[in-house]
Amino acid sequence: MxxxxxxxxxxxxxxxxxxxxxxxxxxxxxxxxxxxxxxxxxxxxxxxxxxxxxxxxxxxxxxxxxxxxxxxxxxxxxxxxxxxxxxKDLTEALPHFHHLTRAGHDSIDLSLSIPIPTPLRQQQLTVSLQQVSASPEAVNAALAYQPEQGCPTQREQLCQWLASQGLHFEPQELMLTEGGQHADFLALQTLVKPGEAVASAALTYPGMIAAARQLGLKHLPVGTDAEGIRPDMLERLCQQQRIRLLYLMPEYNNPTGHHMSEARRQAIVDVARRYDMLLLEDGVQFVTEDVRGTPLYRLAPERSLYIFSVSKLLAGGLRFGVLRAPMNLMPQLRVALRAQCWSSPSLMGAVTCQWLTSGDADRLLEWQWEEIRARQALLREILSPYEVSTHPCGFHAWLRLPESMRAADFVQLADARGVTLIAAEPFCVGSQPAPQAVRICITPPASREALAEGLTRIRALLDEEPLMSAPLL
CATH class of the missing domain: 1.10.10.10 (Winged helix-like DNA-binding domain superfamily/Winged helix DNA-binding domain)
Structure with missing residues (x-):
């Protein structure tokens, strides 16, 4: 031998x-x-x-x-x-979902980006369920197998509702999915091969990080500034490596809150065209039409995919989303979705579309946007001396800590005072060093009073900086 x-x-x-x-x-x-x-x-x-x-x-x-x-x-x-x-255990860096694991914990949870709790959601969902069950046509459609792209009627209904929000699509370019995360994973699995490279902002949505790792993709970070991904740094990366797909959140990045100007969006599109790169735009962090920029699928329809979900608008438990894709990519996506689950559950789509098209959802969202504006004002008032970035429609804010503070220590001290936060580590791509910052979500508390109490406790910790500072190694 x-x-x-x-x-x-x-x-x-x-x-x-x-x-x-x-x-x-x-x-x-x-x-x-x-x-x-x-x-x-x-x-x-x-x-x-x-x-x-x-x-x-x-x-x-x-x-x-x-x-x-x-x-x-x-x-x-x-x-x-x-x-x-x-x-490596790729699950270790995933964020800790406190709302699922800490039932009964009396902490003020500011860790998760979820719709603001209100009895109105349960009331409206009950009505939508009753309306679907009372319609023989809707019940028959919900019981039947559907095409891979989802029920045609539901896609038409979604196009009508999204158009009322300033987002215009054609039914044939939409694929119904089981939430935004499913759309994200489906796009990566279908369009990027194991070992190929995808890129995103150096700080990005943990679900994207988890999907890329699960699929064995090379996930590369791109440097950012106050407007998000820098085109010059993206181009430099493309000159060094073949980037198959760029994932981005132009309206406001999760977690940093960065918003892209029109000029920045066009510059990103120009780089994508020069290097034949796909663009995956995550629109789950939904914003109102008056503050929304031009979606990338309108600037570069031939290479842009767009993700929409009702998770931030109606309820995360609905698990209902949409993937917009160029028509030349749709056959591949249909084959992949068929292999995964055949099609998204038609019953869930029927209930969601009924909720959206009945007008109830618009009333709920009007209340939620008003509440978001009030909570953003509360955030600015209480944390005014400190460096906080957010968005007018933002469910969260990004707090950069004073130089002497370490995020891990700050999160532990906040938890000891009954406030749950998330530090930067789960949002870091690859081996990027985590900045000394924390994400503060303003939507989980059921009342403004509870939010104010949580923010006041955070402010007290920040004001006590000399008592808690630790040398940076």
């Missing part, structure tokens, strides 16, 4: 690189990502030592070293002295 065969017998993981294109080190990382996504490699599993794997594959140790370094940069593995290189 020769040395290579002995090495192969000792390797607990042995990637097959022969059929993969590109440099060997990149092919190894792509196979690593694919094996993690398929379950061949489990979290915590130790990878073969570099020299052993090099002997087994017949490549240089330098090739394996470079591959492991790239895998670590992409957040797939972690290397520790004395423990070797191990597969």
């Amino acid at each position: 020769d040395q290579q065969q002995r090495a192969r017998n000792r390797c607990q993981w042995l990637p097959a690189l022969e059929s993969l294109p590109g440099p060997r080190y990149k092919a190894l990382v792509d196979q690593l990502a694919a094996d993690m996504a398929s379950g061949v490699l489990q979290p915590g599993q130790r990878l073969p030592p570099q020299r052993l794997l090099a002997d087994a594959l017949g490549v240089t140790v330098g090739t394996i070293t470079r591959a492991y370094q790239e895998a670590e940069r992409r957040g797939l593995v972690e290397a520790r002295v004395g423990s070797g290189t191990r597969v």
Whole structure:
């Protein structure tokens, strides 16, 4: 038995690189990502030592070293002295959903971006359910199989309602999904291959980070300024690597609140056209027409996808969303959705569309936008001396802490005083260093009084800075 065969017998993981294109080190990382996504490699599993794997594959140790370094940069593995290189648990960096895990906890929860609680939601949902159940046509449609893109009638109804909000679509370019996160995952899974690169703002929605990791995609951060993604830094990244898709939230970024000007949107589109890059615009953080910029699907319809969901407007539990896509991409998306779930649940779509088109939703949203404006004013009043960025329709604000404060400590101290927050780590792409900042959501409390109390406790912590400062390492 020769040395290579002995090495192969000792390797607990042995990637097959022969059929993969590109440099060997990149092919190894792509196979690593694919094996993690398929379950061949489990979290915590130790990878073969570099020299052993090099002997087994017949490549240089330098090739394996470079591959492991790239895998670590992409957040797939972690290397520790004395423990070797191990597969990373990609669920560790996901945000902690306190509203699901801390039932009965008396903390004022400012950690989650959800619609403002009100009995009106339950009342209107009850009416919508009754109206659907009273319509034989609606019940029959809800019981029947539907096309992959979703019920045609529901797509037409959505187009009419969205047009009333200033967003104009054609029914044939819409696909109904099980919420915005499903639309995000579906687009990535269909249009980006494992190992290919996607990009986003360096601080972005954790659901996008989780989807890219789950699919074994290379997720690259782009630098930002007060308007969000910088076109010059995006172009520089495109010159270095092939970026298949750019994910962005032009209206207001989650978590930073950055809003893109018209000039910035056009500059992003120009870069996307030069480098033949798809644009995935997340519109789940919905805003009113008077403060909305031009959606990217209108600036570059041939390469732009748009995500809409009722999670921030009606209720997150409805799990009902929409993916707008260019017609040339729709066949691929239909095939992928059929393989996942055949089509989105027609009953959920019937109830949601009934709610939207009855006029009840408009009355609910009018109340919610008024309440958001009042809560934003409360936020500005209480935290006025500190650096806070947000949006007129924002469910959340981004608080940059004084230099002497560390976000992890601040979150712990706030929790001890009965306020739940989220620091920056879950929003960081790849190995980006987390800024010393926290996201404050103003919508979870049922009353303005509860919100004011939570913000007052946060203000007290900020004012006590000399008592809680810690040296930055």
